[in-house]
Every structure is written in structure tokens, then in C-alpha cells.
Amino acid sequence: MPIQVEPSTNNVLTLFEYEWTDALSDREIRLLSKLSRASRIEILKPVIREGRTYFQARQFVGILRLGQRTIQILPKFHRSSNRQQSEQEATRNLLLMLDYAGHLGIREVNLASLNSAQDWFEVLIYLFALNLKRQWLKGAARTYEPIDAVLPVLKGKWRLPAQMHRPEQKHLFAVTYDEFTEDNPLNRVFRYVVEKLWQLTRNSQNRQMLSELRYWMDGVALLPVVTSQMAQGITLTRLNQQYEPLLNLARLFLEKLGLELSASDQTAFALVFDMNQLFEGFLTGFMKRHRRDVLPESLRGCQLLPQGRNAAFYLARLRGKRVFKLIPD
Secondary structure, three states: OOOOOOOOOEEEEEEEOEEEEOOOOOOHHHHHHHHHHHOOOOOEEEEOOOOEEEEEEOOOOEEEEOEEEEEEEOOOOOOOOOHHHHHHHHHHHHHHHHEEEEEEOOHHHHHHHHHHHOOOHHHHHHHHHHHHHHHHHHOOOEEEEEEEEEOOOOOOEEHHHHOOOOOOOOOOOOEEEEEEEEEOHHHHHHHHHHHHHHHHHHOOHHHHHHHHHHHHHHOOOOOOOOHHHHHHHOOOOOHHHHHHHHHHHHHHHHHOOOOOOOHOOOOEEEEEEEEEHHHHHHHHHHHHHHHHOOHHHHHHHOOOOOOHHOOOOOEEEOOOOOEEEEOOO
């Protein structure tokens, strides 16, 4: 039986999977419809009961920002019967599931802020800002980057074709040289995500940390647009491998908020996960990480694929063709 949920006093509405509410205004309903069309999924399902319209959470968990209203949808994984404790337990479990599924990469040791965070999205921002701040204090990731310049001295590689296009500048040299700099692709991704999260956060602690990062990263170019594909193309080396968890989280923000982060209107956005796929990723990641403890010795070297991805099985054959493809639950 679905449970109707009323909004809390801080304008954050928390739903568990398949709970429902009638507390949305007309403007919030329009923003919800806009987000559903943009993401091509029905995040909250409208239901008519006794002549009134209610909105029911489905299998999608995460965050919806509808103007001043924030809706967080949590998984049904909790033990407590107390509503507040249940929300905290479910939020913690969701973060751990994301970690095992490979989306997060930052361990539970940093979840002490859970009680003071406004919502689940602010917890993610806190994890990103806090860990990036700690890494930046140890020293920004620097790499050798090629720089094209026109200098009064010959430095690096002389670009003769470019020089010949400037015959009037015989006293200057068109050159390319390598500079050991923090203005590199990895830090440009972080700089872009910091800027966008600074625009989206409503938590004063998060905003303060992101403001500090914006100041410290002033030497890194702020690109007009950074996509998740650009972040996927970054290859880490042994010199900057410690940034892998942060890069994973930055990719998550870019992938889930890609449309909204590049838009000028920041009044509505969604960061949601299909619980079916997330749970499969969690189980696969859990077994990979603890295969010695959960798998028999004969299976410890096997390949683990969530939902049979990259592997297809069929129930029967008909005239030489495989039919009735199996999709395991």
C-alpha cells in the first residue's frame, strides 16, 4: 500500500520508492513534465485518486530540483521504523551502492556529514568538494602541455609554416614548447564541475568549499562546455592515479546532469538512477570486490557481467535460430 508523504519544513520532500504525494504546485508539475520529456523517463507517475492528482515514485532513485522544491527519492533499503533514521540509513545505503557499482569511488569514511546535509544531492557535492580540496592542498595535478606562442626568443619547436605567414614579424618567433602546468584536461574537467556545482548547491558549507576551489583553480581555464565524453577520454597515469575517484564522481555529474549543466536555466534538474540497473551494478561490484569471501573457489576467476551484459542466452531454437532471449531478474 503506497504511503502519502507531506513536504518537510525545509522545502525538501523525501520519498521512498513507490511512495506518493499530492504536495506539488502547478509550477512544480510543469517543471517535472519538462524534466521527464528531457530525460525520456517518467520519474514520478501521475495517479488519479478520488478526483485528485497524486505523483508516485517509481524505480528511479536520486534527486529532483523543481524550482525551490527539492525531491529526493531513496531506495527501500532501511531497517529503522523511525522516518528520520530510515531516511539516513537509506541515503547511506544508496551511496554505498553507488560506490560498489563504480560510480562513486569514495569510501564511507567521508559520510560523517550525512546528518547535516540538506539532501542526498548535497551529500554528493560535499564528497566531491571535500576530496578535491584535500587533493588540491597536497598539490595540483600538473602535466606537460604544448603551448603555441609568438616570442622574441627561440624556445621549443620553431613553427616555420606559421612564421612564414608573418613576414613583417622577423624579430618574433612562432614556437611550440611544453610547459609543466596545472591547466590541463583533467583539471579543466574539475574546474567546470566546480563552477556548475557552485551554481546549484544550496548548502552554505558546500558553497564555501566550492568558492575556495574556484579561487584556487583560477589558473585553470574554465571551458564553456565540458561533456561526459570529454571526461571519459582522460587517461590517468601513475602520477595522478589518486584523482581516479574524483574523476569518476565528476563523470557522474556530467553524465547525469549533462543537459541541465549546460543550460542557462538552473531552476530544474534531475540526477536519478534506475534502481534495477543500480542494484545489478551493486551486486556485481560487491562480488568483484569480495569474490574470495562470497564465491566458491571454482568461480573466483570467472567474469562477472551485470544483467548478462555482453552475454546473451536463449530459451530455445526455432528453424536454426535462437529464440526467447532470457533477461535474468
